[in-house]
Amino acid sequence: MTTSGAHQDAAGVAARGWWWWERRRSVALDVGLGLVSALECALEGVGFADRAGVPVPVGVLFGLVVGAVLVLRRRWPIVVVLVSIAVTPAEMGYLMGIVGLYTLAASEVPRRIIAALAGMSMVAVMIVTFVRLRQDMAEADFDASAWYVPLVSVIMTLGLNAPPVLFGLYIGARRRLMESLRERADSLEQELSLLADRAEQRAQWARQEERTRIAREMHDVVAHRVSLMVVHAAALQAVALKDPQKAVKNAALVGDMGRQALTELREMLGVLREDAGGAGQVRGVAPVPLAAVGMAAAAAAQAAADAGGGSEGPCLEHVAELVEQSRQAGTVVELVVMGEARVYAPEVEQTAYRVVQEALTNVHKHAAGAKVIVRLAHREAEVAMQVENGPSDGAVADAGLPSGGNGLVGMRERVTALGGVFVSGPTDAGGFRVSAVLPTGGVV
The missing domain is CATH 3.30.565.10 (Histidine kinase-like ATPase, C-terminal domain)
Structure with missing residues (x-):
């Protein structure tokens, strides 16, 4: 598909009222991810309501609203990542965090912003993981070595944040390369016509x-x-x-x-x-x-x-x-x-x-x-x-x-x-x- 064809498709999508999506499968994918994230956050909202001392329906409703933010990942990836960082202490939004970091890394956002948000997410996940492990070990009366909790926290932090960021950077670079090749092919086609x-x-x-x-x-x-x-x-x-x-x-x-x-x-x-x-x-x-x-x-x-x-x-x-x-x-x-x-x-x-x-x-x-x-x-x-x-x-x-x-x-x-x-x-x-x-x- 040439650049002019992509612009025509985008114009046609806008005329049909698909907001910022360019293809139907993109709409289906984002809506599906949003529903799965909303269900995940709703289930995690039950535990959050018990820990925070609020009614369970309030926690479930809060989880539904937070999880549904993932639908906006293509339009506002920074917002999705910030919301996932904000709800990390509530121990919810893991899918939203992974998908949000991938989308952010694959987008045209400047690299310094990507690095800053990825660092914030890693710090938040590491703190929450560290605190949660200490509490669970204290409740279970489990005596572990001093390096156990930090090591597990680091492994979980890297496992949740590093793969989506690296994969997103790869997909973004590949997308830009394909766009460059497409533009070059268009220019070559024009030259051949001349x-x-x-x-x-x-x-x-x-x-x-x-x-x-x-x-x-x-x-x-x-x-x-x-x-x-x-x-x-x-x-x-x-x-x-x-x-x-x-x-x-x-x-x-x-x-x-x-x-x-x-x-x-x-x-x-x-x-x-x-x-x-x-x-x-x-x-x-x-x-x-x-x-x-x-x-x-x-x-x-x-x-x-x-x-x-x-x-x-x-x-x-x-x-x-x-x-x-x-x-x-x-x-x-x-x-x-x-x-x-x-x-x-x-x-x-x-x-x-x-x-x-x-x-x-x-x-x-x-x-x-x-x-x-x-x-x-x-x-x-x-x-x-x-x-x-x-x-x-x-x-x-x-x-x-x-x-x-x-x-x-x-x-x-x-x-x-x-x-x-x-x-x-x-x-x-x-x-x-x-x-x-x-x-x-x-x-x-």
């Missing part, structure tokens, strides 16, 4: 990031091919009647690009299915950066293609083919390679290829008819690429390609994930320039 809420927020954030990642990956893989297909389709429409042979050539190019787009799309979907199979095992874990996931997806796609006997994945060797495809679409593209070409890590080569691919795609979308220069520089510890286009040719019709606004963002994330530098922006001549530098030492 952690569950945070985990749900992280999972929602991870799902959103996954949607964004998939959108950008699909954009990188398919957008370039589709853009070239649209450009060739426009050219095909323009020359279909004037130059049938050129129209046939353009149609073949559109078909080849469509097949390439479908191949890359199929490979990408295969990687996404593999990622989805492993995502359930790491649910709630934040995803890796977008560019790193993209590189892993491209590498997995390349491995799948190699295993199936297909073409190799995108790399720097394919940049020339990429440029040639743009030339076939009618764009004037110049490729400049500086330095000695060499093989780099797959992540570096694929990122460099994607940067050039996306930059050329943006030229087809936003700068129809512009002249383009693609520069590729192989340096000692890095590889640099730059795609710069001039102003758009107004005489060339715009292909009307849509833009999702994710191209530059995706390139920047890919490059920075490898520890590189990415810069893009307009040129003074009215064109646009995309530049990237990648370290060749591997992923940072």
